[in-house]
Amino acid sequence: MRLPTFFLKSLPWGRCALALSALGALSGCQWMRMNDRQSVMAVDGPVARSQLDLFYVTCWVTLVIFIVVGSVLAYTTIKFRARTEADENAMPPEQGHGNPFIEVGLIGASVLALAIIAFPTFKAIGFTYDVPEAEKATALQVVATGYQWWFKFEYPQEQIQGAGNLTTGNELVIPAGRAVHVDLRSVDVMHSFWVPKLAGKVDMIPNRANLLWLKADHPGYFWGQCAEFCGESHAVMRFRVIALDAKDYADWVALQKQPAREVAVPAGAVPKAQFASLRDFQANEIGFPADDPLELSPLDAWRAKQFPERDEDPALIAQGKALFQAKTCIVCHTIRGIPAAVGVRGPDLTHVGARTTIAAGLLENNSEQLQRWIHNPSLVKPGNKMWVEGYLVNHIQLTSADEVALVAFLRSLK
Ligand code: CUA
Numbered sequence: 001m002r003l004p005t006f007f008l009k010s011l012p013w014g015r016c017a018l019a020l021s022a023l024g025a026l027s028g029c030q031w032m033r034m035n036d037r038q039s040v041m042a043v044d045g046p047v048a049r050s051q052l053d054l055f056y057v058t059c060w061v062t063l064v065i066f067i068v069v070g071s072v073l074a075y076t077t078i079k080f081r082a083r084t085e086a087d088e089n090a091m092p093p094e095q096g097h098g099n100p101f102i103e104v105g106l107i108g109a110s111v112l113a114l115a116i117i118a119f120p121t122f123k124a125i126g127f128t129y130d131v132p133e134a135e136k137a138t139a140l141q142v143v144a145t146g147y148q149w150w151f152k153f154e155y156p157q158e159q160i161q162g163a164g165n166l167t168t169g170n171e172l173v174i175p176a177g178r179a180v181h182v183d184l185r186s187v188d189v190m191h192s193f194w195v196p197k198l199a200g201k202v203d204m205i206p207n208r209a210n211l212l213w214l215k216a217d218h219p220g221y222f223w224g225q226c227a228e229f230c231g232e233s234h235a236v237m238r239f240r241v242i243a244l245d246a247k248d249y250a251d252w253v254a255l256q257k258q259p260a261r262e263v264a265v266p267a268g269a270v271p272k273a274q275f276a277s278l279r280d281f282q283a284n285e286i287g288f289p290a291d292d293p294l295e296l297s298p299l300d301a302w303r304a305k306q307f308p309e310r311d312e313d314p315a316l317i318a319q320g321k322a323l324f325q326a327k328t329c330i331v332c333h334t335i336r337g338i339p340a341a342v343g344v345r346g347p348d349l350t351h352v353g354a355r356t357t358i359a360a361g362l363l364e365n366n367s368e369q370l371q372r373w374i375h376n377p378s379l380v381k382p383g384n385k386m387w388v389e390g391y392l393v394n395h396i397q398l399t400s401a402d403e404v405a406l407v408a409f410l411r412s413l414k
Helices: 002-010 013-035 046-079 085-089 100-129 246-257 298-305 314-326 367-375 385-392 400-412
Strands: 140-147 150-160 164-169 171-175 180-186 191-195 199-204 210-214 220-226 238-244
Touching (some): 046 199, 140 191, 150 171, 150 246, 199 210
Parallel strands (some): 171 238
Antiparallel strands (some): 140 150, 180 210, 191 199, 220 238
């Protein structure tokens, strides 16, 4: 009896209670966040679902092992504990040298547990590796390329006269209900392509052809993330997947194939003074908080982005377009419609105004955040090439008026 009494007395009960309540609160939070935007527990597609099912199989098997081993341990601890002074001073019981029945039984049970996990694992590896035969003919082909620190998405099945593959940056638009085969490439270091609710994660490795496939069951807006450390801005290398129904997807492709939108400037128009504010940096998450009834759903926010902005200033846009060329932005960015803008080091900006995010999914695509980004990209994404190899090498200096005009131009590119 001495051991339990000593044990009970020596416990710091206050701290134990605190730790237990913290654990309870933590687990409560975790349960509430099961459907968070990058949760793998609330999925929307066959690939992520097969990975989730496999996770549950492993959980159940290990839970059974935990209960069996824990029960035996608890039973023996209580049943064979020292009850009296004599027990404590007694010699240890005679030691055995194994029991063939128990040993063979334990080996058999372990093999069985491994087999229960292994068979669904092999099945899931086969299923998630590539698009199923039956869906190969109709699958959408996408080439995703990792750059430090953004994603390029190309659609080889959608060719544009004189410009090759339809190309976008950081927002991958796909048709819902259709398999998507993604070729994974990298131009510099290792990255990893991960859309937790749809599929993942597979590395993008230089000089190596990797692939994955995914399918969204429903139209939706999905958060993606580079999942392999790739340098100082790895943590902010994000992207989005936007799944649309067949008609919306066809409309999007048709719009994307168009060259950059031209905004006609009425004769004699002069730019109106516009002031952007940089104070809203924190409030830049699309569709969050999700429980705000006045907030557009992320997919609706994306849809709204496809239309021209209401506060457009044609003269200011024309000024921004001239600056985009004069300030050498064209060296790194393509804008179909501006003949000299054929750079490929940065994202294709032909329709950048129609995206919900900029800076690889980090900032909301609005005037404030656009100006914040072009004002000093290195403050937003440390070490990025736009700053190091663009601004610094080419001595790019922008006045506030330049920034406002460039922002107006970029926002007009729908
Ligand atoms: Cu790219 Cu981490």
